[in-house]
Amino acid sequence: MIDVREVDFTYGDHKVLHNVSLQMPPRAVTAFIGPSGCGKTTLLRCINRMNDLVDGSRISKGAIHVEGIDINSPGLDVVDLRRRVGMVFQKSNPFPKSIYENIAYGLRVAGVKKRSRIDEAVEKSLRSAALWDEIKDRLDTNAYGLSGGQQQRLCIARALAVEPEVVLMDEPCSALDPIATAKIEELIQALKTQYTIVIVTHNMQQAGRVSDLTAFFYLGKLIEFGPTVKIFTNPGEKQTEDYITGRFG
Amino acid sequence: MVAASSNSRRSFVQTFMFWTFRLATYFVLACATCIFLDIAIKGSRTVFTNHAPFINVKFLTEPPQTLYVFDYQGKKMELSDREFRKWQETHKEPVDATSIAYSAGGIWPCIVGTALLVIGSMIVALVIGISAAIYLSEYSRDAHFIRFIRVAILNLAGVPSIVFGLFGFGLFVIYFGWNVSLIAGWFTLGLMILPAIIIASEESLRAVPKGLREGSLALGATSWQTIRKNVLPYAMPGILTSSILGIARVAGETAPIMFTAAYAMRDEMPWQVTKWTDFFFQGVMALPYHIYVVSSKIPQNEYTERVQYGTAFVFLVVVMLIALASIVLRERQRRRLSW
Numbered sequence: 001m002i003d004v005r006e007v008d009f010t011y012g013d014h015k016v017l018h019n020v021s022l023q024m025p026p027r028a029v030t031a032f033i034g035p036s037g038c039g040k041t042t043l044l045r046c047i048n049r050m051n052d053l054v055d056g057s058r059i060s061k062g063a064i065h066v067e068g069i070d071i072n073s074p075g076l077d078v079v080d081l082r083r084r085v086g087m088v089f090q091k092s093n094p095f096p097k098s099i100y101e102n103i104a105y106g107l108r109v110a111g112v113k114k115r116s117r118i119d120e121a122v123e124k125s126l127r128s129a130a131l132w133d134e135i136k137d138r139l140d141t142n143a144y145g146l147s148g149g150q151q152q153r154l155c156i157a158r159a160l161a162v163e164p165e166v167v168l169m170d171e172p173c174s175a176l177d178p179i180a181t182a183k184i185e186e187l188i189q190a191l192k193t194q195y196t197i198v199i200v201t202h203n204m205q206q207a208g209r210v211s212d213l214t215a216f217f218y219l220g221k222l223i224e225f226g227p228t229v230k231i232f233t234n235p236g237e238k239q240t241e242d243y244i245t246g247r248f249g
Numbered sequence: 250m251v252a253a254s255s256n257s258r259r260s261f262v263q264t265f266m267f268w269t270f271r272l273a274t275y276f277v278l279a280c281a282t283c284i285f286l287d288i289a290i291k292g293s294r295t296v297f298t299n300h301a302p303f304i305n306v307k308f309l310t311e312p313p314q315t316l317y318v319f320d321y322q323g324k325k326m327e328l329s330d331r332e333f334r335k336w337q338e339t340h341k342e343p344v345d346a347t348s349i350a351y352s353a354g355g356i357w358p359c360i361v362g363t364a365l366l367v368i369g370s371m372i373v374a375l376v377i378g379i380s381a382a383i384y385l386s387e388y389s390r391d392a393h394f395i396r397f398i399r400v401a402i403l404n405l406a407g408v409p410s411i412v413f414g415l416f417g418f419g420l421f422v423i424y425f426g427w428n429v430s431l432i433a434g435w436f437t438l439g440l441m442i443l444p445a446i447i448i449a450s451e452e453s454l455r456a457v458p459k460g461l462r463e464g465s466l467a468l469g470a471t472s473w474q475t476i477r478k479n480v481l482p483y484a485m486p487g488i489l490t491s492s493i494l495g496i497a498r499v500a501g502e503t504a505p506i507m508f509t510a511a512y513a514m515r516d517e518m519p520w521q522v523t524k525w526t527d528f529f530f531q532g533v534m535a536l537p538y539h540i541y542v543v544s545s546k547i548p549q550n551e552y553t554e555r556v557q558y559g560t561a562f563v564f565l566v567v568v569m570l571i572a573l574a575s576i577v578l579r580e581r582q583r584r585r586l587s588w
Contacts, residue, residue: 093460095461095479158464162469
């Protein structure tokens with residue numbers, strides 16, 4: 001359960017999120033949709049505090065709780081938070097290492113040394129990401145030799161290897177062809193039985209296909225949040241309807 | 250016919266400028282070739298021999314000695330210090346020998362000294378420089394402060410090397426009491442090339458894609474783990490490239506070491522020390538300083554020219570070899586870690 005309560009977010013003097021509140025239930029897929037610059041990626045990156053890397057940005061009001069823990073409380077260990085809240089990026093970013101080392105990375109930085117345990121985690125997470133059968137014979141080759149779609153699934157597998165509770169996905173298919181996209185969407189469907197998934201997407205059909213809940217953002221405000229079926233068939237707000245039917249955005 | 254005349258004028262200017270630039274390039278090339286050929290030809294007379302093994306092994310493996318030149322029974326003798334003493338033992342008669350300092354023997358201690366100075370000062374400069382670059386590119390946040398530091402670094406880069414020499418003399422040799430020593434030379438030379446190393450390291454660090462940092466942090470790595478495992482290894486080839494230039498400069502500078510690390514003459518080799526700590530606190534001979542000494546501190550004649558050009562030639566080759574080694578190292582790293 002991710003609980004966002006009355007959050008304002010600012011970059012310097014520029015406010016990009018206005019009083020956003022929503023609850024994302026566990027083991028379900030929540031999609032953030034909206035036109036570019038509406039703040040959906042910013043909110044996503046608040047959940048694992050990736051915005052810490054951006055100078056002069058901060059949550060100026062409100063709080064975000066993940067499983068009941070305030071993630072911005074001073075005593076919180078951000079490294080621990082990021083282990084529990086994994087992230088997949090828009091541009092697939094495998095490390096220039098072997099496939100095996102890519103998956104093992106998260107375990108190694110967590111201090112896992114035992115080879116057998118890492119082997120096991122590599123196989124398990126590659127199977128979860130539906131990549132094992134394709135690449136099991138070349139785990140020692142450089143991850144850059146994989147296709148774009150495989151690289152993105154490798155990044156998903158890498159995030160799963162540290163056994164997070166939540167997986168955040170920032171437009172994971174935006175650079176992929178339709179077949180690779182379909183594979184990732186299938187994967188998301190399979191993963192939601194175990195993980196809480198939040199996905200940012202520009203593609204409304206994708207939101208309709210993969211998500212259980214949809215949040216529509218516009219100009220930094222949460223316009224509407226509800227079950228995907230309702231948002232797409234019977235939106236409560238005029239702006240949502242206009243966006244979904246393609247009148248703007 | 251206004252158009253026609255302006256056309257011919259234009260083409261004249263075109264040709265003229267083209268040839269100006271071209272000749273300027275040729276001029277530079279010609280100067281470089283002349284210098285290099287002059288040193289290589291005159292130097293190879295000392296370094297190579299016309300009988301097996303074709304390399305003057307003595308010149309490369311012996312310390313410098315005084316040369317004694319004299320006539321004996323109508324024959325002209327050229328003997329090094331050691332040979333001359335042995336000769337005197339057997340001949341027992343006084344001869345009127347001219348002694349010429351440094352012109353016999355070889356330059357082995359200078360080669361060793363230069364190598365030690367280069368290695369040590371590169372370690373000093375890389376450790377401090379990379380650390381500072383990591384701080385500037387990965388940790389520091391205050392833009393004004395960084396700009397101030399960057400201006401300070403650029404200013405440091407413009408300081409003449411003799412000033413670094415005096416600074417090193419004042420701080421390391423006198424104030425720290427290290428005397429004329431390897432360690433004083435390491436720090437003086439290291440400080441001298443620090444700006445170049447910092448600037449280039451920072452650029453290489455910034456060239457590592459942001460996605461690699463974010464990907465690592467998102468997996469629960471700390472900043473330091475991210476830098477150590479996922480940023481620094483990929484920045485290393487670039488850092489090494491910049492240090493190649495640093496190596497050539499460190500090896501070549503005379504001014505910073507003449508007060509801090511270099512001896513004109515020393516009989517012991519650097520490893521002939523009684524205590525291992527003495528290793529750091531001994532002065533060494535060095536190729537550039539040796540060239541300086543043999544070409545300006547002793548009377549010139551036909552015998553000194555041999556050692557001057559020989560040393561200069563060996564010096565060029567040594568610098569080239571070190572640069573080549575770093576290029577090979579860099580290429581190997583680059584091939585291993587490309588994105």
